[in-house]
Amino acid sequence: MNTARTLSDAEAAALYDLLNPWDPARHPGDAFHHALVMAADSVLDVGCGTGGMLHRAREAGHRGRLVGLDPDRAALDRARRRTDVEWVAGAACDAAWEREFDLATMVSHAFQCLVGDDEVRASLTAVRAALRDGGRFAFETRHPQVRAWEAWNASNAAEVVDACGRTLRIRHHVESVVGDVVTFTETTCDPVGTVLRSDRTRLRFLDVPTLDAFLTEAGFAVEARYGDWHHGPVTGTSREIVTIARRG
Structure with a gap:
């Protein structure tokens, strides 16, 4: 979403x-x-x-x-x-x-x-x-034994320069872990921190x-x-x- x-x-x-x-x-x-x-x-x-x-x-x-x-x-x-x-x-x-x-x-x-x-x-x-x-x-x-989702947080954000020359920052936030389903949000921001897009994903x-x-x-x-x-x-x-x- x-x-x-x-x-x-x-x-x-x-x-x-x-x-x-x-x-x-x-x-x-x-x-x-x-x-x-x-x-x-x-x-x-x-x-x-x-x-x-x-x-x-x-x-x-x-x-x-x-x-x-x-x-x-x-x-x-x-x-x-x-x-x-x-x-x-x-x-x-x-x-x-x-x-x-x-x-x-x-x-x-x-x-x-x-x-x-x-x-x-x-x-x-x-x-x-x-x-x-x-x-x-x-x-x-x-x-699942590695619990990869524990590393999906703001401290592990990535940066990339897009086709327009903008430096974008992509960070993740885990919202919930229910059974074997992890729900998290990926947020893309511009250099000053303005949110450009936020996508919620569920993975099993x-x-x-x-x-x-x-x-x-x-x-x-x-x-x-x-x-x-x-x-x-x-x-x-x-x-x-x-x-x-x-x-x-």
């Missing part, structure tokens, strides 16, 4: 790219997913956002079918700068394909935006239906047993599970739960 909108949706999408550039050469998580995408003939990126992953795949020579799905129209407008990728407006549960893809992805912790049980179930069902028999679904969630932090119960119910089998981007196991200190699940 947006409570301040001086910064437009289009400007917010551009700002996202500045703060989160997709770069497999610099970021191990990006490299992990990039390798999977490049090895698959057809890919559905659920929650594709501004399309960075699929843009890079095309630039790297991917010749197969690439489809990005996202409910954020401003992000999709930015993604559509490339016309050699299919861009579709909609949430994960809106995916209406039947056995068309070898790989589905949800990167950048997008899976955590699925908050309610019914939303998780409907989304997994739709993603599974979109995969061919034996197709794979790759995604990651932040491991599933543990491994709960996550796997949802996957099994939806008809997936866990093929691989990692606790980091270098294929290490999930341990008591892992920050990530990286999952590759196969359609059964």
Whole structure:
């Protein structure tokens, strides 16, 4: 929910790219997913956002079918700068394909935006239906044991210079932690502290047993599970739960 909108949706999408550039050469998580995408003939990126992953795949020579799905129209407008990728407006549960893809992805912790049980179930069902028999679904969630939200506070604010040359400051404030759902606000300010935009977000932090119960119910089998981007196991200190699940 947006409570301040001086910064437009289009400007917010551009700002996202500045703060989160997709770069497999610099970021191990990006490299992990990039390798999977490049090895698959057809890919559905659920929650594709501004399309960075699929843009890079095309630039790297991917010749197969690439489809990005996202409910954020401003992000999709930015993604559509490339016309050699299919861009579709909609949430994960809106995916209406039947056995068309070898790989589905949800990167950048997008899976955590699925908050309610019914939303998780409907989304997994739709993603599974979109995969061919034996197709794979790759995604990651932040491991709840690390309590990443405790670092989401004003002392860890980030600064970025936008396309207009403005220095903007982005800070976070956690409003509540109820069960495995964290509600927080991201606020963007100008150099003198004027609030330009404030967005409220809810993320779900599933543990491994709960996550796997949802996957099994939806008809997936866990093929691989990692606790980091270098294929290490999930341990008591892992920050990530990286999952590759196969359609059964």
